[in-house]
Amino acid sequence: MTRALDALRLLLGAVMVVTAVQYFMPFLLAFLPVAAWNDPMAARLMTAFDRSGLLAVAKFIHLVAGALLLTNRAVPFALAALLPVNLCGLFIALFIEGAALVAVLAVLTVALNGLLMLGYLPSYRGVLEGGQLADGERPEAGENYESLFVNPLGDAPRAACLGGALVLAAALAFYWFVVPGLNGLTGLVTLAVPTVVLAVGSIRALTRKKG
């Protein structure tokens, strides 16, 4: 099974590198057919991507990630980097262009991308698991974001609530003084949620009897 996955990894890497080289240096691969977009919306979108340089960015990701797949370096990262680009291609091929051949190729590419990611599932453990702590956080109440700003019953101590309130005040001040117009207002409204949660947690901390 491992050999089959290695072969699929090399196949996907080769396809990504070849399509990228075909984009950047078409004279090298002049014998390969060039993808043509027949649907007006698809053609307009791809032209906009091409003229803006966004297509070059996508092809650059194909090139680097494809090279990583071929050389067996940081393969889980390369697959994760390829996925959004290939999903975008799938959306355009399937829902906008709608041509059978292009759609099948896009589905196969995403399926291959997904299958390989499944093969490297243990490498995505940290990304997929819940309850991860950020740098500097600890699992105790008041020592992580969730216990202060998400869970009103987090039992955070008073000092931790004060620290959280200062951070929240800084974020509120940022949206009040720095961000202009409706962007500032909508930001403040959004911050009402952690404000209420922290207020409830703080009241509970203040009224809690020392045990």
Next chain:
Amino acid sequence: MKYAVWFVRLVYAAWMIPAGLNHFIRLYPQPIGNQPLSIEVFTALLDSGLFTLVKAVELLAGLAVLFGFRLPLMLLAVLPVSFTVWYWDTELQGWWTGSAVYGWAVLSCNLLLCLAYWPSYRAMFASDARAQLPSPGTAPPIVREMEAQP
């Protein structure tokens, strides 16, 4: 360090949730750009339906940042969106414009938060990772552990 992370989380969530929601419920006028190329890209995204996908990811990621749901995963999922926002705001709108400030802010917050959760991503960069599909009837350790979580 944790206070800086909390500040960035709050600021980022308070930006991404209204920005994502604005496509589905109009909160403020959606900027469409003021350069020919940025307008062309924006209208093409909007008319093709891809913009809806982008805004849905933005909204989900904002909610994940605010409520701490699968944060490392959602930060990774929204990274291409943040990059595109940055590219549109800087390269297409102009490097020395007000838009560029927003572009830099969005991408910087996303990258800083990814950095804060770096241990979650470290295994993805291992050069000795081996591929192995689970055989029928047996789930790999990661799946078993995730299922066992309360």
